[in-house]
Amino acid sequence: MLLRRTSRAPRTSRARRALPGAASLTIAVLVLGGCDSGSGSAPKSGGTSGPSVIVPGKPGEAAETLSAADAAKQRNEDDSPNTADFAYARMMIEHHTQALEMTALAPKQAASGQVKRLAARIAAAQGPEITTMKGWLTAHDGAKRATEHRHEAMPGMATEAQLKELRTARGRAFDALFLKLMITHHDGAISMATEVKAQGNNIQVEEMADDVIAQQTSEINRMRELQ
Structure with missing residues (x-):
């Protein structure tokens, strides 16, 4: 049987799969400037409506902060073996x-x-x-x-x-x-x-x-x- 490395549309189940580094890694969620109802501040760039997400890095790498949309995309695209x-x-x-x-x-x-x-x-x-x-x-x-x-x-x-x-x-x-x-x-x-x-x-x-x-x-x- 040959491996078939083919591209395909992300499946819903990919969203619950682990990010690099662990099979069941818990994502820390950091709300940036979220609940100030009277601040009148301009919307943040990126066009996302959810909070920013802190994504732990691989061993030896620093964590990074992504928009909710980018974090979801990374979960969908990453297929690192767990x-x-x-x-x-x-x-x-x-x-x-x-x-x-x-x-x-x-x-x-x-x-x-x-x-x-x-x-x-x-x-x-x-x-x-x-x-x-x-x-x-x-x-x-x-x-x-x-x-x-x-x-x-x-x-x-x-x-x-x-x-x-x-x-x-x-x-x-x-x-x-x-x-x-x-x-x-x-x-x-x-x-x-x-x-x-x-x-x-x-x-x-x-x-x-x-x-x-x-x-x-x-x-x-x-x-x-x-x-």
Whole structure:
């Protein structure tokens, strides 16, 4: 899957996303000359009706004061990766890696040709996605932002006991267990993708999440038909 860096109109949800430096940075609002009802002073330049906004800078940079309109524009245009974006990429690489481990068993152990073809399709999609996400992390210095996580924190991951059972299953027993585990696995990936769309800030990560949701929803429907 290739990243699609395309321009597009700002979405309403961008307005609530974080400014550079933190995933949930609170903006300090400073009203300049606001409540003097009898001053008769001339309107401030810029044509804005809201208060000025103090925007904290990135680490090592000073804060700046922007008009309400400029602050809103910056929120809309900035797509600097935040904590949710980095966590999604790292965890989805591991999530996809387990899916590849499961699909690699199908050629020799599945009875159904449909299950074998489905497994091949999943592998063909998720292998390149792993490469893309690793490249994204490298490009955004993600290695320095690593955090600890466990399988239990990632929805849909098969347990080691389930993987052991899948490795020893053959024929129809393999098909049934593979479909059961992979549906759960895909459901978990969709949950993760949906979450990062709400909490992340980077447009490339959002596009990757959109692809996961579309692809894996389609595959879930197919797997349910095969059960």
